[in-house]
Amino acid sequence: MQLTFLGTSAGKPTKERNVSALGLEFQQDDKWYLFDCGEATQHQIMRSRLSSGKLSTIFITHLHGDHYFGLPGLLSSKKLDTAFRPLSIYGPKGIKRFLECVLDVSFENLGYELKIIEFEADDLFVFDKFSLKVLALEHSVESFAFYIKENDITNKINEEKLRAIGMEPSALYGELQKGNTIVFRGEELHPEDFMLTPIEGRRVILAGDNVRPDILGEYLEGIDLLVHECTYTQADYDRLKVKVLHTTAKDLGETSQKRDVKNLIASHINPRYNKHASEGVEVIYNEIQQSYKGRLYIADDFDVYRLSRECVIEKL
Incomplete structure (x- = not known):
């Protein structure tokens, strides 16, 4: 299982980071999946090893622009690239109206099959290599996480x-x-005498914007990998005159430790933490690490991570 971070900034693009987008691939598969599609995601895809022609499905966590404004350009370019593979988009209520409006006003004739599926919390979808459950988060608009359970391998012959x-x-x-x-x-x-012990599929949560990581409850328990937003340090969040519903490094670290999260990747980093500021992303890392003792990474654009069968995450 491999993850490619195409955008890791919160709210707006910066010189270092684009807005939210993440590619997910499975071994021995001829397609990949995109989670969120912020503005200019198609540019990020072109700069990565991923191909828009092999993109199968897009999942949108919530309808804030930094998570889905890249859809119109990506859909249009897919046609111009003669990438006519059918495409499915899963998103919250409103995504269908948005896309139909864009395609109508721009007189866009895609030339390929586009399916738009609007989901609700607790919906379950089954794909060929995994199942995906939609989990509700707490944010200023409806926001969701995706609980991904890879299929168990049960037919491995001895x-x-x-x-x-x-x-x-x-x-x-x-x-x-x-x-x-x-x-x-x-x-x-008899078949049962010549089969290897089943290999349990890996479990991953890819979360959208969320003020309270622990809202994910039992789904977090011992999860193999959690990818979660981490927009502020606690001190910076406390100083905000207008509170926004985002996760702090302190909350993310404490929740991940309490729930025995095996691997944690923090993303959706506020632009204030950058290479030219007095505080870089190391302050996010250090605050999480004060309580969380598992494997921890802060994602940068174009980082590629592999989650092994032994459920160990490594940066490639």
Whole structure:
């Protein structure tokens, strides 16, 4: 499982960071999935190893512009690139009206099938390699997280055990994988005797804007990877005259430690934390680390991370 961060800034683009977008890929797959699509996401895709032609599905966490204003340009360019693969977009109520208005006013004829699905909290969607549950967050507009559960691998054949009894790879392997009893050298072989222990699918939460990480409750417990916004340090948030509903580094660290989150990537960083300011992203990292003892990263644009089968995250 591989994640490519295409935009990691909160609210507006900066010279260092574009606004929210994240690509997700699975092993041995010919497509990828996009989570949020802030302005200029198509430019970020062109600068990455991802291809708009292989983009299968887009998920939008909420209807703030820095999370979906990049959709019209991306949809239009997909046509100009003659990338006519069907595309599905999942988003909160209102995303359908927005896209239909844009396409109507611009007289855009996409030339490919576009499906727009509006979801609600607790909706469950099943894809070929994973299931996705929509979880409600707390923000100034309806905002959601996506709980992704990779399919378990249950049909892995014990090839070593079969070779030990003299059976070389053949169509009989496939019959066992399908759950069928076979006959080999006059003896019945039952599938349950020649299958490896199932490999549990990885569990990931990709969250939109949210003031209270613990609202995710039991879904956080022992999660293999949490990708969550972290817009402010606690001190900077406390000094705001007008409070905005975003997560602080202190809250994110404490919640992740309490819920035994295995790997944590913080994103959606406020523009005030940059390389030319008195405080860079290290203040976010340090504040999270005061309470969180798991594997921690602060995402930058074009960072690529791999979550291994052993549920260890590494930056590539």
